[in-house]
Amino acid sequence: MLALADVQRQMRDAVVGGDASVAVLLVGGDRPAGRLAIHQRHFEASLTAAVMGRFPASSWLVGANRLEAVARQFVHACPPSAPCIGEYGEGFPAFLAEAAATSHLPYVSSFAALDWHLGRVALCTDGPALGRADLVLVAPEVLAGVTLTLQPGLWYAHTGWPIDDLITLYLTDTAPEAFHIEPQDVRLEVRGSRGAVRFTRLGAGDFSFRSALATGESLEAAALRALTADPGFDPATALGSLLDSGLVVAVPTSPGGVLS
């Protein structure tokens, strides 16, 4: 008998790569390789279904059969790395960008990323939001250096295509017979909570500000980024708007203190 690690390497190669040489070690029916196919099929079918379930709008855009063929390639090339299958598939948009079957759709990767994140943020849960009045508790001398904690169901994307218009056709079931799509600079804020989602286009300044805050940059650093993107950006107005939108859930008031 081979060592357990060697047995499992051979079994992995059979399940993921289709190499059935492990069958000589197996018993089950007259020809165990036939039973090995049960595990091979389960791996491919269950994960392909999981990917398809996470990209419903992409399936609409690309066509279910075509997308499923790419998803099958994806599960063999990039198996999951963790048992929470709901988290599997984040790399699929990039995989789609390289797939021959979708090479005629230059926006497919951006569109699939939006599809993925709509599903992800819909499962998030908004926390109680801070308002403008809460911010007066933050010492003025530390305000510029604080990092805000934003709602968990947020995603910011800067794309070269109007993918929001395109996915709206899917979400509202209003696709025309033909849809002409032109490159366009689009900055999106995607927000979701408890099953509901919405997306909004932002100007260059607000997008830079909010997306920088979402990645953990300080208020000052985010404002500087925004001013670089839009010299007319007004940090005070933007911060007020952020609070009014209910996007801020926590802010440090002093070293060691957090308002939430």
Added chain:
Amino acid sequence: MSSIPVRRLSAGIGLRLPHIEEAVATSPAVGWLEIHPENFLSNPHAMELLDQLAERFPISVHTVGLSVGSACGIDRHHATRVRALIDRIDPVLVSGHLAWATHGAEYLNDLLPLPYTDETLRVVAAQLRQVQDALGRTFLLENPSNYLGFAGSTMTEVDFLTALVERTGCQLLCDVSNVHLSGHNMGYDPRAYLDGLPVDAVRELHLGGFTAEDDEATPGAQVLIDTHASRVADPAWELYAYAIRRFGHRPTLIEWDNDIPDLGTLVGEARMADAIAAGAREPERSHVGAR
């Protein structure tokens, strides 16, 4: 939440995401609910709803992702996440499978078979102890559904499970449908399998539907696939009655994971389990009464 001892609970159902909002709204008439933590760890909204259900129902956590049989070790990061969920909802039972699914950095999304050898026993026993330490709970280990075995195995599955109980203090989740299915596929007597399990270690029973397919390994024969996509079949119900006579009353779960029906169908299957369990115990009562 009910204060009925775990051992006396009436049958429960596997709680799947399509049913969770209805379960919160209607509190289905079942004894308990079992969840796969993997469905909740990446879904904060579902987790929020589960919190509400955990106040009303005993919950069992049945993990499919710890991979106690992997030669590369258990997924410690996943164990940490499962522990956090356990601490949050305080389940009455915690269980998983005698199988492996993780290979290096890959999770293969299946419950793959193990050779039953001394080496495997050492590996699984050590990792079961790690799992129990990581989760802070006694772990119930489920017998697998088998399509394949290993020519190099040196002990039976029953002996392997029994040795794990002795070495680690783990207990057993006996999936009765798996016993029927594996007995059919691998050519052993399901009742003899149940007879071999240590009675005191069996803490929970599972029942689920399976699908018969043409067996590519044996022309003209059929292989039973553990699809959890249909009602519990009659032979599994019959074996369940036998299991109740052998083990006594145990918390029993109806599993249905594919082609999921309406919640009422699952509740009906759970009631069927309760009825069969009650009927199976009748001869015992008559026998005791005649003494």
